Amino acid sequence: METFWEAFKRHGVSRRDFIKFATTITGMMGLAPSMVPTVVRAMETKPRVPVIWIHGLECTCCSESFIRSATPLASDVVLSMISLEYDDTLSAAAGEPLEEHRKKIMKEYWGNYILAVEGNPPLGEDGMYCIVAGKPFLEHLKESAEGAKAIIAWGSCASWGCVQAAKPNPTTAVPVDKVITNKPIIKVPGCPPIAEVMTGVVMYMVLFDRIPPLDSQGRPKMFYGNRIHDTCYRRAFFNAGQFVERFDDDAARKGWCLYKMGCRGPTTYNQCGSIRWYNGLSYPIQAGHGCIGCAEKDFWDNGPFYERLTNIPVPKQEADADRVGAVAVATAVGGAIVHGVASKLRNSGKKEG
């Protein structure tokens, strides 16, 4: 395969633009400026890496996000940086010829291709809830993972399970790492993940020929190290105690903190506060809506989205921890008083016998 630099030259990109590009992506990958020469060197020498991109139980929002990447452009990534050999959503070819091509690529680059998984496999009914190329996606995934160098789990589906794995999980959908256990898996959660995070992960892997540093949950540290709350531009309003209390109140118009509206920023690890979306244009909190925590495990089960404290299942009541706690403490106090009076009566008078 040709190197990136060769691919760039073929497209008529000047050396100057090439260096500019290398500098930009160094920043996007969260690397120090001193790494620029290393990135340039890697782009001049490393061959493009074949990628097989498969789709399981999902909504394709990861692909939708990916193709909107602005820095670098998704088209640059797909056409110049990686060699996207199989993607049943993006490719022009379809059916048996495409499946044949996937098998050919797997054989040709055995142990060297990257497998990108979008969506997850449902295990229920032997995997019959999701069929790809006439076979359960479960088999499709296992077969494609066999010769992969590493696996990228795109989005919350592949990383945690997401909506299809929310209670009661009727199809028994499981994240990729429950099925594939013998390959390095990079989790890139989010529903969808930020486009620049997706391209950043891909670039890191192809340029340095290794997986990015991961945290204990298997997420790239440079993109999932911070809570949205800790990078949020509305954090000052939180610290000042200036909160939105209704979506139509004056505080909402002033752009105060959405904490009381159930914002999940304090419990969500993602780059929305710093990289933001659509080439840094905005992100949910900036648009006036709280974060729903889409990059977090089981975020669908931690509802309601507009409440700060989750409901405790009390029959026929809407009750959160504070209400249940207050009732329990009041009961304890009442019980103590009644018990105290009874104890005093029981122990009055002389000891018998």
Added chain:
Amino acid sequence: MRIETAKKIYIFSPGLRIWHWVNFLTIITLFATGLYIGRAFFLGPTGVEATYAYGEGLTMGLIRKVHFIAGYVLLASFIFRLLIALFSKRDRLVLPTLWRRDYWVGLKEITLKYILLMRDDEGHEYIRNACARTVYPLVYLAILFMIITGFGMYGMSNPSGFWASLFGWIVWFLGGEFSTHMWHHWVAWLIIIFAVLHVYFVVREEAIKKNGELSSMFNGYKFFKGKPVDLEDIE
């Protein structure tokens, strides 16, 4: 009037008494500030720019700061409590003596007393009754849980930092940061329910037996009619 002879026994060491009252103050502070952090039931100063709000009244930032300082004090006093238990026998009364017969006899007696089937002046006397021996370890565990979850969440603002590497694992063990917030909240209420019952049973003991239960956490002494069954635990 019959004069009863009472034996004055030294039970609570000065270290333990100091720890108890420090713990009382920190837990009250942590609970009050924690309730506000979980549910911000009043707004901070609203007429000023957020930047200048600190000087204008009670802010979330200040309340969180108090919560974190109290958290550090709680941690320090917890470590202090463990250390004094290493050096002094009478500070080691917290584990249930499941292997001893007197524990089970005591558990039966205290249960009968609490459900009012037995008078409190009947049965054996204990330095530390079996019910307390059973519940206190759970309270220590609850406080430890609050310390771990609290510092876990606190430390994750710097995921490569000291607190995150020490206690950050709890966040993932409990299924994510949101669940950790909820667990932290629920267990806080459990500790307060314990506190209510704790105060009640102490007052009850004092009111019925008049044995210095209430003042023992100030001066260290309690009064007994006879020789307590578990006297060997402190002497």
